[in-house]
Amino acid sequence: MRKYLDANIEYNTLNMPKETWLKLRKNGIGGSDASSILNLNPYRSSVNVYMEKIDENIEIKTNMKMILGKKLEDFVAKEFCNQTGKKVRNLNGMLRNHKYPYAIANLDKVVVSENAFLECVVTNSYCKKEWSEEVPIHYQIQCYHYMAVTGASHCYVCALIGNEEIKIYKLDRDQELIDYIMEKEEEFWNKYILGEDIPLPDGSEDYSKFLKNRYKNIEKKPLNLFIESKKLSKLDTLNDMLKEIKLEKSKIEQEIQQEMKDHEVAFIGDRKITWKWQSRNTIDSKRLKEDFPDIVKDYMKTTETRVFKVN
Structure with a gap:
């Protein structure tokens, strides 16, 4: 079996069909999964990783x-x-x-004559600030995951930002951090992928979708929950805070609009503010139902959603 540093090259991915590659990725935790498992990825939650690994599709x-x-x-x-x-x-x-059998790695490039690899990143101009001084944490975790699997002593990250700027960073091996990341990955793999548990709620939209898809069958019989009542009290407090925040937000927006009057563009320092008319075409569903009830009936579609309320 071919090797790269301390790692075995388990599969040759040259000309490998995308579907095959995605199927093989289900057999381990990849670099792009690592930060999600640690709940440090702003774009993807741990339950998303869980669903991808257990779903056969x-x-x-x-x-x-x-x-x-x-x-x-x-x-x-x-x-x-x-x-x-x-x-x-x-x-x-x-x-x-073999030290981390639950982990896999796919490297962008390897650096010749160094125990190092290169990660190539393409991102948009909105991420300029995020990349201004260092590699964002979720990319760092991905790189440390790859160092764990390969045994590399360091790596380079080269980012093209908004098609206008190149940023290059070097990350040196941090064994203490690597040990922590791999410990969390092993725990996740054994507990959730191989075991029967599911990841704990994290507040993400992904988790809400997961719960709705998992619990589709409705049981009419009421259930007595053994959750501390202070949870509901905290929920009430948070809902009250959200109302206050929404009201304060609207008040500030109205103050700005009052100052703008008929102007559609304004500036406060270097911050641009717009208040423009927009138009869109919509179907008058009420009139359509009155004039062509039979036609409307043929095109009606019923959708169901499970609504959560606390009284």
């Missing part, structure tokens, strides 16, 4: 952002080489280390 997601990111990966790697004088190469493999 393969969903191939493709959008222009993903296509451009893949196409620009080689460009970013070339810029890294031009600016640093280093050389990189493709590895084309899915990696696994």
Whole structure:
């Protein structure tokens, strides 16, 4: 079996169909999963990782952002080489280390003559501030995950930001942090993927969707819950706070609008504010039902949702 540093190259991914690659990813925790498991990924929750690993269905997601990111990966790697004088190469493999059998790794590039790899990132201009001084934490965790699997001593991250700026960072191996990350990954894999438990609620939209999909059958008989009543008291307090915040937000917006009067654009310092008329075409459903009830009936669609209320 081929190796890269301390890791075995378990599968050759050169020309591997996307569906096959996605199926193999279900057999371990990947680098992009790691920060979600630690609840440090602002874009993806731990329950999303859980659902992807246990679901036998393969969903191939493709959008222009993903296509451009893949196409620009080689460009970013070339810029890294031009600016640093280093050389990189493709590895084309899915990696696994016997020390962490639950973890897998797919590297963008490996750095020639160094025990290091390169991660290529393509992001938009809205992330400029996030990348201004260091690699964002969720990307750092991904890199430390790869260092754990490979045994690499360091790595480089090269980011193309908004098609206008290249940022290059070096991350050195931090064994204490790596041990912590891998401990959490092992716990997640054994407890949730191999075990019968499900991740604890985290407040994410993903988790709400997960609960609605998991508990579709309705049991009419009431259930006595053994949850502390102070939970409901806290919920009441939070709802009251949200009402106050919403009211205060509307008040400030109204004060600004009152100052803007008929102007549709205004500035406060370098902050731009717009208050513009917008129009959209909608169907007058009430009139349509009155004039063509039979036609409307043929096109009616019933949707169901499970509504949560506390009285």
